[in-house]
Amino acid sequence: MNRSVMLFILLFTLDSQAQQTDDFDYFAANRTMIRNGVQAVLMCNGLLYQQGGIWQGERLISEQWIKFERTPAPATAQRGNMYGGQFWLVPDERDDVPKTAYATAGNRGQFVVIVPSHDTVIVRRGLDFGKQGFDRWDLTREVLKAIERPPSQ
Numbered sequence: 001m002n003r004s005v006m007l008f009i010l011l012f013t014l015d016s017q018a019q020q021t022d023d024f025d026y027f028a029a030n031r032t033m034i035r036n037g038v039q040a041v042l043m044c045n046g047l048l049y050q051q052g053g054i055w056q057g058e059r060l061i062s063e064q065w066i067k068f069e070r071t072p073a074p075a076t077a078q079r080g081n082m083y084g085g086q087f088w089l090v091p092d093e094r095d096d097v098p099k100t101a102y103a104t105a106g107n108r109g110q111f112v113v114i115v116p117s118h119d120t121v122i123v124r125r126g127l128d129f130g131k132q133g134f135d136r137w138d139l140t141r142e143v144l145k146a147i148e149r150p151p152s153q
Helices: 037-050 063-070 074-079 136-147
Strands: 009-013 025-027 033-035 102-105 111-115 120-124
Touching: 037 111, 037 120, 102 136, 111 136, 120 136
Parallel strands: none
Antiparallel strands: 009 120, 025 033, 102 111, 111 120
């Protein structure tokens, strides 16, 4: 992955070597570290959802709530089922991103994308000006291509 892209996203792939310490330092298998700050808070949120609402063996978010958040809202049916219960979903017309992915979206292009089928969480902290915006699904597609990690079985 090119270094300029790495300045805008923080990518964690989870495996058995991923670990958390009490002071919110996170290490992925490649030993990349995110230390404190907003990135860590966003990553914690993404990891919590990536792990199905379970943190350190304790269920913090119910399975029913996660299902609700990932279920398309009826009001979006005519526009491609792109929004669930407070999370953005992969629109029906996209076939280049796993349908299991879902995302939060903040002000001016900050978001967390959770891709359960690839054990991947993507955090983007950027600042978009103007109407062009930043396409979270295009980024997700490119990150998944870059890590070339096969889907979980």
